[in-house]
Amino acid sequence: MKAFREAVTRLKGRHILVTGGAGFIGSNLVEALLELGARVTVLDDLSTGFEKNIEEFASRADFSFIQGDIRDSLADISTIQQQLDYRPLYTFEEGIAAYLAFSKR
Numbered sequence: 001m002k003a004f005r006e007a008v009t010r011l012k013g014r015h016i017l018v019t020g021g022a023g024f025i026g027s028n029l030v031e032a033l034l035e036l037g038a039r040v041t042v043l044d045d046l047s048t049g050f051e052k053n054i055e056e057f058a059s060r061a062d063f064s065f066i067q068g069d070i071r072d073s074l075a076d077i078s079t080i081q082q083q084l085d086y087r088p089l090y091t092f093e094e095g096i097a098a099y100l101a102f103s104k105r
């Protein structure tokens with residue numbers, strides 16, 4: 001519970017990009033991040049993921065989905081990055097911490 005509270009404190013209101021967020025791991029991470037109060041943008045080309053994995057979040061104001069290939073949309077990515085609380089290592093570590101805190105509640 002302490003880890004969960006700490007994760008909420010760190011993530012509440014932050015805008016986080018989850019690449020591959022329509023996949024198995026990504027969509028579970030998205031759920032955890034939203035539950036912890038983060039705002040989430042998913043970038044996914046749906047090559048192996050499914051829109052149905054994220055459809056439950058689609059109507060939320062704190063969620064957005066961009067269909068695209070991370071390799072082809074560097075211009076888009078840099079636009080997205082300007083809107084994010086984006087620090088790659090931070091985001092990765094926080095994402096893992098958030099997922100663990102969420103799953104251990």
Ligand SMILES: NC(=O)c1ccc[n+]([C@@H]2O[C@H](COP(=O)([O-])OP(=O)(O)OC[C@H]3O[C@@H](n4cnc5c(N)ncnc54)[C@H](O)[C@@H]3O)[C@@H](O)[C@H]2O)c1
Nearest residue numbers: 020022023024025026044045046047048049068069070071
């Ligand atoms: N129920 C289960 O236990 C279950 C279900 C599904 C998968 N798995 C396992 O989970 C493991 C990994 O799952 P995962 O979530 O890493 O795989 P995934 O394929 O579900 O997720 C990867 C996501 O990245 C996206 N993607 C790939 N290349 C991209 C690109 N260039 N640009 C944008 N998006 C891109 C895909 O469309 C997909 O949504 C696998 O071993 C799989 O077998 C388990």
